[in-house]
Amino acid sequence: MAALALERRGNGWRLQLNGDWSLAALANIEQELQTLTTPIDAPMVCDWSHAEAPGIGPVWALLTRLRDLNAGGFPVAHVREPYTLAFLQQLEVERHPGQGAKVNPSPAGIIGALGRWTLNQGVEARGAVGFFGRMVTVLGEAFTRPRALRVPSIVRHVYETGITAIPIVSLIAFLISVIVAYLGAQQLAKFGATIFVVDLLTISVLREMGVLLTAIIVAGRSGSAFAAEIGVMQLNEETDALRAMGLNPIEVLVLPRVLALIIALPLLTIIADAMGLAGGGLLSLINLHIPLPQFMNRLRESISPTTFWAGLVKAPVFAVLIGMVGTYRGMQVRESARELGRLTTVAVVQSIFMVILADALFAVLFMQIDF
């Protein structure tokens, strides 16, 4: 049954409203209203006596449509009208039509978007440099005011980012070095140089893999945790509360995390190195039948005094990068839960990228200075 029926009645119009007029029927009613195109050129009567359960949405739709059609302003009377009608009529008068909510803003031009993106990059870069500067300033202060170092907080973060990461770091370092040793041995066997698998293993684990794997795991574990933790504090205005109490969020939140990582990451790297060598040694023993004493001898011969340090020296640098990216992104969270998720993702992706970029720079540098 049609929800509306318009008919000429003497000198005026009569609009009969039928059937379901609840919110659920609105889609249907709107369609019928759109087919109503006859301009109203005489007084009109709306008969609601056959409309069931009229909701405010449909009544509103009818009122706005009638206003469009009734350009001449002819009187419209209502019979058996719903109790909400008078209220909606008043609201309708207060709010002129055509002022409806526009949900989607018009899409910006592509050049405008490019311009905004470029400006944004500049602002971001400035923000990151400024953040680093503020952190260094606070660190400088800490030398004259040891309380600013917040040792209990550092200890807590060393535990959370370091100690609790030991199992996963050990496991991954162990497994990866087993894989490398196995693949390396297969290739070297072609030249009958299986024993050189020890050289391959020691140098790759100590110089690169130990520290790089550890840094990537820590970036995934702790970089995200830093960003999320500080981000939620931002949303709860906890950082504002700190500022209001005269505490510097950089000193209270950022510095302990970064310093904790600087302590924890080299220690984790040493564990990863040891586990990596252990994994390689085990594989050599079982699969390549190199006895452990021979493995140790070869190991000692293959490393130079700097091999171990070439890996370890990178750890604090990676720690600073991971800690800073995580906390910086956390401090950037504003306003919404979506921002929190986005910036946590950015923190992880960016800190892993920074770690690998820094590793590449280290590789070039070490080659140049023959380290």
Add this chain to the structure above:
Amino acid sequence: MSNETSSPIIRVHGLVNRFGAQVVHNGLDMEVRPGEIFGIVGGSGSGKSVLLRAILGLRRPDAGTVEMCGQDMLRLSRARRAALVRNYGVTFQNGALISSLTVAQNIQLPLREYFSFSEDTLNELAFLDLGLAGLPPDSADKYPAQLSGGMVKRAALARALSLEPKLLFLDEPTSGLDPISAAAFDELLLYLHSQLKLTVVMITHDLDSLFRTCNRVGVIVDGRMITDTLEGILQNPNPWIHDYFHGARARAVQKEDHG
């Protein structure tokens, strides 16, 4: 306004809620009749919000029954519950607007879920609901973080009204508002209540608001509810209730009202 003979729209019987050893509700009874504005009052930690969550089915009580519109909330099938949800609107204490959506999108969220309206219709409905809640049209495109406290409360009300419910639950609708905004919210509530024939259940600490809007009041004392009209509750001899309604702050309000 309230109709003494009609059957209650909400009936809570023998409700028990425990958190570990801590008993929050101990055999709480409550009835809300159609068309009234029912105020829930209680000290901090007396379990007002827990009661609301139990009524809404967000928390399973340790004992007792909750009936809404004659249906047992605890034994509803998923489909029946989904149908019932459309009969009531809720505003939470802090607004609970989805922060990644604009105000208009927040209002349209339940509409999109339950109906398949065109974008134009959705926009028109959002516009209407903003009007109902007394928000300016340009607030539609704003994000919750860009709104003032009073506007957040109104936007939450607009979202609660979007499914055209007959029953409205408000958790501290005027908390954190200045007296003028709070009074404006009270007037809006009274107006909507009379125009849309709503039944309202309101948790509040705001005595001004309570005296202005509520027909009946339920006070949670010692895990039970004492329900009475405003006049009746003012005469109640219970020491906590006496302190609550006759303390220094309450006296000031009543002087204004009756003096």
